[in-house]
Amino acid sequence: MxxxxxxxxxxxxxxxxxxxxxxxxxxxxxxxxxxxxxxxxxxxxxxxPDKEAVETELVVQALTGAAEAMEAAEAREPGSLTGLARAYRAYALAHPHLYCLMTERPLPRASLPAGLEDRAAAPLMRVCGGEQDLARSFWAFAHGMVVLEIHGRFPADADLDAAWTRGVGALGA
Amino acid sequence: MxxxxxxxxxxxxxxxxxxxxxxxxxxxxxxxxxxxxxxxxxxxxxxxPDKEAVETELVVQALTGAAEAMEAAEAREPGSLTGLARAYRAYALAHPHLYCLMTERPLPRASLPAGLEDRAAAPLMRVCGGEQDLARSFWAFAHGMVVLEIHGRFPADADLDAAWTRGVGALGA
DNA sequence: TTTGACGGCTAACGACGTTAGCCCTAGGTT
DNA sequence: AACCTAGGGCTAACGTCGTTAGCCGTCAAA
Structure with missing residues (x-):
């Protein structure tokens, strides 16, 4: 393994x-x-074999770390979308370059350990009660917030905590 | 100008x-x-002066095009968040490489025409009635959806229209 | 007529990913 | 004891990249 x-x-x-x-x-x-x-x-x-293979291994590490962070958040606060959101943001901001490497390209799915992608998505799927549309729109929101923050796209004085609260509240109702 | x-x-x-x-x-x-x-x-x-200056000019074009697309959507369906979402997605998917160039890096704000960034954001701000938190969380959602779709991160059989509808519905209420 | 801006050119540099081919060492086989 | 092999280093080099230096032709204004 x-x-x-x-x-x-x-x-x-x-x-x-x-x-x-x-x-x-x-x-x-x-x-x-x-x-x-x-x-x-x-x-x-x-x-x-080449540089890409090394990067793929980094993607595996990033994906594994993200999965662990999500699982830990779920264990801490079962069923809490807010808790998941907090953990997602924290993980991404703690490893911004790794996070971008993981997300800003097509996933090398053929080179990933079996089940890893699903494992990373599972906690969110559970919190969303299996509603895929909700899970996907929440993921998009969280990814968008994180990646726009990482790249400095929001105004410097923007209250991002408030934007997170607003988005999670709207999607979690 | x-x-x-x-x-x-x-x-x-x-x-x-x-x-x-x-x-x-x-x-x-x-x-x-x-x-x-x-x-x-x-x-x-x-x-x-260098390659980056050419790319910056492409970012200016992309940002201008996005602003025009948002303004057109607003003119078509004033006050409609759904209309804005549809236009945002359509513009990004019509120019995926340009869209990524525009978003996946810090904005070269010092080299942008004055007011361009605000102009692109204005239609969304208006539809959100000046609520910045809402506007930012909606932007994050839309950007996340688009960029995850562009990079093939959703399952191939995912119903993205449904995810868009779900997210826009939740954030627009 | 001369000058100077404009906009081309060639040659070359250093950094990049990558390939070819060599060599040393350690461990197991005969 | 002699040998083989796999593992894991090395140098030299290639082609491509962004970039710099320096040269040259054209053409309008002084």
């Missing part, structure tokens, strides 16, 4: 993650990644 | 736009752009 990757490959992914999280996507370079591991860039190809 | 750019610069932006819209962001290369214009890449620097 966790042995999708060799130990060395996991070290590479870990280094890639800190590189991405600390310095953003432009800094996630194969040469910089190799540097951080004390090796040269071409050596990375002994462990991954 | 429209003379922000020299005629030649406007030709360059037009070529950049078709390149982006037809072939996506990876194809928007200074060499490819120059090729399409029958010149060499370094000549572009006689008209723009």
């Amino acid at each position: 966790a042995d999708r990757l060799s130990p060395r490959a996991r070290e590479i992914v870990a280094a890639a993650r800190t590189l991405l999280e600390e310095s953003g996507p432009a800094a996630l370079t194969l040469r910089a990644l190799a540097d951080r591991l004390g090796i040269k860039a071409p050596s990375l190809y002994k462990h991954f | 429209a003379d922000r750019l020299s005629p030649r610069a406007r030709e360059i932006v037009a070529a950049a736009r078709t390149l982006l819209e037809e072939s996506g962001p990876a194809a928007l290369t200074l060499r490819a752009l120059a090729d399409r214009l029958g010149i060499k890449a370094p000549s572009l620097y006689k008209h723009f």
